Amino acid sequence: MHVPDGFIDAQTSFAAGVVAAGGIGVSLRRVGQATLESRAAMTGLVAAFVFAAQMLNFPVVSGTSGHLIGGVLAAVLVGPWLATLAMSTVLGVQALVFADGGISALGINIVNMALVPCLGGYALFVLLRAVLPRSRTGVLAATAVTAWASVVAASIAFTLEYAIGGTGSVPIGQVFGAMVGVHGIIGVGEAVITTLTVGAVLATRPDLVVGAADLPAEVLHPHDPMDVSA
């Protein structure tokens, strides 16, 4: 879903850039709040994993592919603020080194693929966690639903940006239908990959999952295979 330069006009791209900078600024101020162990290395690892996973396009319907966005994965693992920084790094490196995603559109892409899933997505995740059972299954169910919703939300965010500053003359209802339709399917892939990855981390190091930090280790993983001292 990397937006190239040209789809959205300069004013709208600039406004998105201001919003993106604001989100990154707030996240930088919150770094000190993160109690996660080895937060710098974990943020780096999450960024590296998301970068790698984003290269893996999987085929969906009718000659179309999708790939993980990874914002919800990042947020569940390291929390919303470090996740925003990890995702913004990935998007910045992609635009500046790999020519993926426009340079003037970087703000748009950070809004859609960092702020929407890491901040909006994490808010939904917390909400779902509150109504779901306090268990490993509850965490994974909240992860799956949020991951799917974040892809659809990102496609809606693009549609709104296109409605405000799209340079083409395509009716907005048509863009909305097409974007939400295809991303509703791609989102299923996002949910599967995100849930499998969070599940794997919960199985090995539940203490490194910020989104499950409120649950005791015994609830998440009764028999820790790594805990040789037990």
Add this chain to the structure above:
Amino acid sequence: MSAVSPPSRRQRTGAFLAVGLLVAVGLAFFVSQVASSYPDGLEKVAGQEGFLDTADDHALADSPFADYAAEGIDDEGLATGVAGGVGVALTFLVAGGLVWVVSKLPKAARARP
């Protein structure tokens, strides 16, 4: 008394990070070579709805790793794999370095209420 003590929490986290990075490198170097080359959702929609031609060429389209292909490597799969490996290293260093530096700043290091 056993000569081998159980790994400390710090060592276990180090092992987790090392395994995680190896997985990321493996995905970016090997699996990326067999990824689907169909257009992604947005590109497909843009083509279908007729606004794909409003995209500008990327300003850095001639850079050495543009489009995830390392310049000067003829083998297409290998060029993608090398670009992927470079990207994994770069994103790890930039994101980790950013958080590390900010954590060292006295103001940010204090937990806010």
